[in-house]
Structure formats: structure tokens, C-alpha cells
Amino acid sequence: MDGLNTVIIPGINSIEEYLNELEKSCDGFINKRASIRLAKESFSMLQELEEWGINFPKDEKGEYYQGRKGKYHVTMKSPNIKPLLASQVRSKKIQVLQHTMATNLLRHKETVIGCTALDNRLGDFIICRAKSTILAAGGCGRFSLPPSGYLFGTFDCPSNTGDAYSMAYHAGAELTGFEFIYGGYVRTKDYNSPIKDICVSHGGKVVNSLGNEVLPRNQTFLGQRVSEEDMRVDIRKGLDPLFIDIRKVSKENMKSIRELMFTTERGTLKTFFRGRGVDVRKDLIEIAQGDYHLCGGHGGTGIIINEETETTLKGLYAVGDSSWVTRQWLTGAFVFGAIAGKNAAQYASSIKEHEITSDSVEKEKARVFAPLYVHDGLKPAQLEYKLRRIINEYIISPKNKMKLKIALQWVQRFKKNDVQELKASDAHELGRVLEIQSILNCVEMAARASLERTESRWSFLHQRTDFPEKDDENWQKQIIIKKNMKTGKMALAIRRFT
Numbered sequence: 001m002d003g004l005n006t007v008i009i010p011g012i013n014s015i016e017e018y019l020n021e022l023e024k025s026c027d028g029f030i031n032k033r034a035s036i037r038l039a040k041e042s043f044s045m046l047q048e049l050e051e052w053g054i055n056f057p058k059d060e061k062g063e064y065y066q067g068r069k070g071k072y073h074v075t076m077k078s079p080n081i082k083p084l085l086a087s088q089v090r091s092k093k094i095q096v097l098q099h100t101m102a103t104n105l106l107r108h109k110e111t112v113i114g115c116t117a118l119d120n121r122l123g124d125f126i127i128c129r130a131k132s133t134i135l136a137a138g139g140c141g142r143f144s145l146p147p148s149g150y151l152f153g154t155f156d157c158p159s160n161t162g163d164a165y166s167m168a169y170h171a172g173a174e175l176t177g178f179e180f181i182y183g184g185y186v187r188t189k190d191y192n193s194p195i196k197d198i199c200v201s202h203g204g205k206v207v208n209s210l211g212n213e214v215l216p217r218n219q220t221f222l223g224q225r226v227s228e229e230d231m232r233v234d235i236r237k238g239l240d241p242l243f244i245d246i247r248k249v250s251k252e253n254m255k256s257i258r259e260l261m262f263t264t265e266r267g268t269l270k271t272f273f274r275g276r277g278v279d280v281r282k283d284l285i286e287i288a289q290g291d292y293h294l295c296g297g298h299g300g301t302g303i304i305i306n307e308e309t310e311t312t313l314k315g316l317y318a319v320g321d322s323s324w325v326t327r328q329w330l331t332g333a334f335v336f337g338a339i340a341g342k343n344a345a346q347y348a349s350s351i352k353e354h355e356i357t358s359d360s361v362e363k364e365k366a367r368v369f370a371p372l373y374v375h376d377g378l379k380p381a382q383l384e385y386k387l388r389r390i391i392n393e394y395i396i397s398p399k400n401k402m403k404l405k406i407a408l409q410w411v412q413r414f415k416k417n418d419v420q421e422l423k424a425s426d427a428h429e430l431g432r433v434l435e436i437q438s439i440l441n442c443v444e445m446a447a448r449a450s451l452e453r454t455e456s457r458w459s460f461l462h463q464r465t466d467f468p469e470k471d472d473e474n475w476q477k478q479i480i481i482k483k484n485m486k487t488g489k490m491a492l493a494i495r496r497f498t
Ligand SMILES: Cc1cc2nc3c(=O)[nH]c(=O)nc-3n(C[C@H](O)[C@H](O)[C@H](O)COP(=O)(O)OP(=O)(O)OC[C@H]3O[C@@H](n4cnc5c(N)ncnc54)[C@H](O)[C@@H]3O)c2cc1C
Pocket: 001, 002, 003, 004, 005, 006, 100, 101, 102, 103, 136, 137, 138, 139, 155, 156, 157, 159, 160, 161, 163, 164, 193, 194, 296, 297, 298, 319, 320, 321, 322, 328, 329, 330, 331, 333
């Protein structure tokens, strides 16, 4: 987290230019009206964040450091960003329930009227009655198994397990982009953090196992020097492992790299290198392909929203990585968070509260606590490992019909057998079981959508070996996923890009 990836500074960049480039880079798969809103409000959001104490450094001319990682990127140096955001929450006297995970949404007909939650330390079951609800629980970061094999060693936030997607799905909202499976990019080996952009933009190089520099072949959307595809070409040729070489960068650049890499980007990277005996001044840094995940921030997955952050259900809003605004990144989380807050408050003030019926609450309570009554069952980590290994083998690119069908067979088997056998011995493990159920829902959505899209698109993010070409004539379309509330089955619909 070393900047806001999308800021359109008036007089420097134009909204039209941004939109054109975004559309090109996502092969048309964009939420146009929402992306325009994001672009329009991005700069005023940056200014508001500055007022909150978040640091966007400026050069001697008083200009923001812009374009380092791409045309619309503004550098941020705020290792304290989270405490600063938390102090804003405190100053507004917002009640926060710590260690509490939302488990499901509550509905009255087509309207969302709150949610249920679990305190995963105390084991309390909580009912939140709400006139309006905002889903902001990120994407599904624990999706494919990282090459390290460590369940939590993901690129994206490991506490995000697609709970927002799952809750929205079960409430009957529309979702999209589950075949747009983001990731596989080259990251710090075993640690999975971004590294290439920070280093290469400060004079570093990517080199292969022969010691040759990996050079850019084409210019990409964000204007990167050497792209992920360039590195993958060398990996496919067997020229891996690849390395980052920052041994000869200037002192000034090294200072900047350290400031970004060891603070805002990921504080524990320094400890990791120390543990591995890597001195970045003297040694090459090994990099390798990371894991894949689903999200609306870097990726193109999410709950369908309009530019007001309204979902297809009344009283339900979604923002940030939970929502579908392709490549909205951190800027999107801030801009749409603010929009949702205002709209949800306004909506709440205009309606009466609905009564919550006890049967839906009791049903959810039974689901949440069931694993406490399972004896001699499976430990959550055992099933999670199995499930995520299946994702690596059958769901991520290169995909094909046979693999995706096998994935769906596994989904059915896990749902029918293994999930019922999951055992929890405390509140924390109850949370783990719920997370696995969300991941499983996401796997099913990803497999069905990937099967439906009989073409290849978004480079290696959706690559079908049985349909290797991009098919604009038939597939300038998005796949919408929605639960059939009568049958309980997953339904897919196809809609033209708008
Ligand atoms: C390594 C990395 C580097 C990045 N760098 C940049 C960058 O430099 N610039 C940029 O613009 N973007 C960057 N991004 C993207 C950006 O961080 C995300 O787009 C942004 O954080 C999304 O915000 P969010 O609030 O939607 O989700 P998150 O920040 O992921 O927050 C979701 C929260 O929901 C919580 N949660 C999950 N499930 C539940 C549940 N059931 N109940 C309650 N809470 C739940 C999680 O614990 C988490 O705190 C980066 C992302 C990663 C992973």
C-alpha cells in the first residue's frame, strides 16, 4: 500500500482518458458509471485524506509524486494509515464491535433489514437490526493455495474469505466477475508481497537465473516498465527463478525503496528478509508467482452496485473490494465508502424499521453453532487445505471444461459431506468453519462462471485452453450470478457490457 492507484488530478489527467484506458485494459468489463464517479471524486477524496493526516508527499514544486507506478498513481507515505482511519471512526463516536464477524444478512421480502454476527472470541451470537446495511468485508483473499502452502500466506488480506459475496448471494443480490480470477503475479518468494513495481520504479531490475535482465516487450495500462507478462515469458521458458536486483540503485532511491517496502507496503517484510539472511544491498531478492484471489479492488469480481453503491436489493449497499467496480483499488474503497455512508443514512431516515422474524435468526444460529456438536470430525484447516488445493488444480487458468466440471463435483461433495463433518472446539474455530463455507460458495461461483465463458479474456486471468481466443462477437458480455430464492439453486444470466 504505497499510494492511491487511481487519482485523476484536474489539469493533469482527464476522466475520459482514464476511462478509455481502463476499458481497454479490462477488455470492456467495467462498471462505467461507477468508474466515472470514482474518477470525478478521487482528487477531492485525496484532499480529504490529507486533512485526516495521511501523507501524500510533494516535490520541491509542490506537486504530488504522480505516475511512479502508473499514470494515475499518487505516492502515499503513511505507515500509520490504519490508526489515522481508526481515530476518525472514534472521533465520530461510531460503535465498533471488535472480533465480530458478520455471518449472514437478514431479509424481509426483497429488503435487507440487518445481519447476524458471531463474536469469535466470546462465542456470542449477535443480531443487528438495521434499516440500511453496507457490505465492506473485502473480497476472497484466501482463495487459491499460495505456493508456500501456508493457508494465510496470501497476497490479499487473509481475513477476507468472500463473506460479503456469500452473504449477498444468499440474500438474493446480483454478483458478477467470478471468472475474472485475479493474481498469479510475481511476488516476493514465500512472502507474497508486491515488490517489483517499487523496486523497478526506483532503478531496480528484474533478472533471470542466467543473470540477464528481463526487459519490457510492450507498454501496459499503467505504463509499467517491465510487465508481469514479460516475467511470465521467462518463467515459461524455464529461466526462473527470477530475482529483483537493487544492489546498484542510488542511495537516494534505496532510501525511498526502504521507506515504501518496509513500512506502508508490509511492515514485516524486513523481518522476513532478516530471517532468510537476505541483505537487499548485497543480495538478489528471489521472486515467484503468487496466489490467485477474487476482489473488486485489483480485480473485477463483486456485488453489482450502481454509482450510488446501491445493490440490487433494497437497503443493501456494497463498497470497496466487495463490490464490482473493476480496478477501483484503495481509491474506490474510500470514494464509495463515503458515498455509501451518506446514501445509507439518508435511506434509513426515510423508512420504518422492519421486525425481524425469529425463524430466520434461529436457522442461522443453528448453522453457525452446528460444528460445536460434531465429534470426531474434520479440523477446519484440514478441509480448507483440501478445498484450496482443488482451486489450484481445477479453477485457475489454464482452465478447461473438464477441469471445471471436476471442480464442481468436488464442490458438491464438500457441501454434502465434508462441511457437515467440520468440527469446532471453540468460538474461533466456529469462525474458521464459516469462512470455509464462504470460500466454498466462491469456488462454486468461480467454477460456474468460468465454465459459462467459452472464450479466453483478461490475459491469464481467464484462459480457457478449449476456447483459447477472445471472442468479442459473442462475449462482450458479463455473467451475472444470483441465487434462485425459490429453488435455492445458483442461476446464471448473461448481459451485454453497458
Ligand atoms: C498487498 C496489497 C497492496 C495493495 N496496494 C495498494 C496500493 O498501493 N494502492 C491502492 O490503491 N490499492 C492497493 N491495494 C488494494 C487496496 O488495499 C484494496 O482495494 C482496499 O484495501 C479495499 O478496501 P476494503 O475496505 O474494501 O477491503 P479491506 O481493506 O480488505 O477490508 C475488509 C475488512 O473486512 C473484514 N472482514 C472480512 N470478513 C468479515 C466478516 N464476515 N465480518 C466482518 N468483517 C469482515 C476484514 O477483516 C477486513 O478488515 C493493495 C492490496 C493489497 C492486498
